[in-house]
Amino acid sequence: GAVVSQHPSWVICKSGTSVKIECRSLDFQATTMFWYRQFPKQSLMLMATSNEGSKATYEQGVEKDKFLINHASLTLSTLTVTSAHPEDSSFYICSAGRDASYEQYFGPGTRLTVT
Amino acid sequence: GDSVTQMEGPVTLSEEACLTINCTYTATGYPSLFWYVQYPGEGLQLLLKATKADDKGSNKGFEATYRKETTSFHLEKGSVQVSDSAVYFCALTVQGGSEKLVFGKGMKLTVNP
Numbered sequence: 001g002a003v004v005s006q007h008p009s010w011v012i013c014k015s016g017t018s019v020k021i022e023c024r025s026l027d028f029q030a031t032t033m034f035w036y037r038q039f040p041k042q043s044l045m046l047m048a049t050s051n052e053g054s055k056a057t058y059e060q061g062v063e064k065d066k067f068l069i070n071h072a073s074l075t076l077s078t079l080t081v082t083s084a085h086p087e088d089s090s091f092y093i094c095s096a097g098r099d100a101s102y103e104q105y106f107g108p109g110t111r112l113t114v115t
Numbered sequence: 116g117d118s119v120t121q122m123e124g125p126v127t128l129s130e131e132a133c134l135t136i137n138c139t140y141t142a143t144g145y146p147s148l149f150w151y152v153q154y155p156g157e158g159l160q161l162l163l164k165a166t167k168a169d170d171k172g173s174n175k176g177f178e179a180t181y182r183k184e185t186t187s188f189h190l191e192k193g194s195v196q197v198s199d200s201a202v203y204f205c206a207l208t209v210q211g212g213s214e215k216l217v218f219g220k221g222m223k224l225t226v227n228p
Contacts, residue, residue, distance in 0.1 A: 046217075093158070
């Protein structure tokens with residue numbers, strides 16, 4: 001099957017610092033990767049879509065200067081939360097898609113807590 | 116905009132009980148419909164899908180039929196097992212392929228022995 005990993009699985013950081021979350025497709029090449037945010041008892045909300053080698057496309061209301069996304073290779077995308085604040089505390093989930101496939105493969109998620 | 120509305124739960128059932136999770140959608144285009152499942156401690160996994168009206172998706176004893184007339188995609192299983200305990204998400208994409216998914220809020224199901 002198609003496996004997507006995320007690292008770290010959980011992180012605690014202080015307000016004002018930056019945090020980087022990695023998303024890797026382990027056994028396939030992902031031309032498209034997606035980043036979602038999930039609040040407790042809420043749905044997954046798409047933050048941005050990234051294609052390898054190009055700039056990410058952000059959803060309305062998502063600050064692109066705060067949530068930096070890099071998709072430098074076909075197996076790795078990173079999300080950096082810059083100058084994190086307590087309201088950024090959430091569960092961040094990535095997914096990866098292959099060409100000509102309806103399916104997105106999801107990572108296990110990263111729990112971010114900003115104190 | 117496109118949206119998905121589903122039962123929120125949480126729901127607790129006894130083993131071998133029948134399950135129905137309602138899901139309705141609003142879409143400007145002609146969507147593909149999905150059910151994803153998230154087992155404890157794991158990422159979301161595709162459970163089943165349907166890409167056109169009257170299609171029935173099925174997997175692991177679960178079924179859902181794409182009903183265009185009622186804009187619904189209800190998930191059903193005749194006899195649940197303890198191993199079915201998870202969070203279930205209904206979702207859609209409008210353009211197909213590896214495109215943007217719109218999710219419902221998810222429903223947590225617990226099945227007791």
